[in-house]
Amino acid sequence: MSTVDPQQVRREREAAWRGTTGALVMTVVGALLVAAAGAVAGLAVSRFVLVFRMMQVNSVFSDSPDPESIWWAAPGAVVGTLVAVSVYSRWNHRWSGRTSDFAGVGPLQPWFVGATAMLWWETAHWPAPDRVGVAVDPTFGHDEVWGVGEWVWYATVWWLPALATLVTVLLLVAGGVTRLGRGSRRARLTDVLTNGRRVVGEVTAVSGGTSPDASRTLLQWTFSFVDLQGVRRWVERTEGFAHGEGPVVGMPVTVLYDPARPGDRKRIFTATTRDPGPEDFLRPGTS
Numbered sequence: 001m002s003t004v005d006p007q008q009v010r011r012e013r014e015a016a017w018r019g020t021t022g023a024l025v026m027t028v029v030g031a032l033l034v035a036a037a038g039a040v041a042g043l044a045v046s047r048f049v050l051v052f053r054m055m056q057v058n059s060v061f062s063d064s065p066d067p068e069s070i071w072w073a074a075p076g077a078v079v080g081t082l083v084a085v086s087v088y089s090r091w092n093h094r095w096s097g098r099t100s101d102f103a104g105v106g107p108l109q110p111w112f113v114g115a116t117a118m119l120w121w122e123t124a125h126w127p128a129p130d131r132v133g134v135a136v137d138p139t140f141g142h143d144e145v146w147g148v149g150e151w152v153w154y155a156t157v158w159w160l161p162a163l164a165t166l167v168t169v170l171l172l173v174a175g176g177v178t179r180l181g182r183g184s185r186r187a188r189l190t191d192v193l194t195n196g197r198r199v200v201g202e203v204t205a206v207s208g209g210t211s212p213d214a215s216r217t218l219l220q221w222t223f224s225f226v227d228l229q230g231v232r233r234w235v236e237r238t239e240g241f242a243h244g245e246g247p248v249v250g251m252p253v254t255v256l257y258d259p260a261r262p263g264d265r266k267r268i269f270t271a272t273t274r275d276p277g278p279e280d281f282l283r284p285g286t287s
Contacts, residue, residue, distance in 0.1 A: 017097075042117070059135040
């Protein structure tokens, strides 16, 4: 039997990594691994599309060799992505000291950067069709002029990597907007931690429970609290909770709010854990 709380030990061990050079280096390594996994996925997609492209633009009797198959690319991309995202997530959270979000970008952005770079590289080295605009039949001489579909498949050499680039840019922009919103939330939390009040509130409604199979479960829940003027207020939110930290109807919660603006939902924060720290007031979905 242990006389030390194992959860507290884990929290202290994780806290020891916060802001360290080692954790930062491993976070960068994790990001590079994610980008590499994305590159392997881009390779798999490129070779898959290339097979169908050559089937469409060349005759079935074409003398051109079939594209080289890379059988390990698809399974390698799946396994590599799972491993790389796990490494990146663990060390990013350790370095930042928070698990509710990622410091910098999430794993999706570097994954798409790697995939997009590989698609540009691969398509630049795709073999040319036997003849642009015509499916040449060297056996029976029944050449066929391309239709719209064949021209679309021929153009994959440009629109496939361009589409991946567009998605990557949109993800990077969305990530930037998310970081701005996240910074604004943290600034408000810092201000309310300094100038606000903590009171005990009560959970009045919950849409369900957390799952042990998910890192976080999205729940719609409602809590109430009484402000300094004696007014009872109800706040409804949809937020993500780790297993074991989700709200239960009737349980007490710590409510942090701005007494100068008690009706401002953006300046109301809650924690479902005992003795909450600043990070316990921030969860995915917190406005």
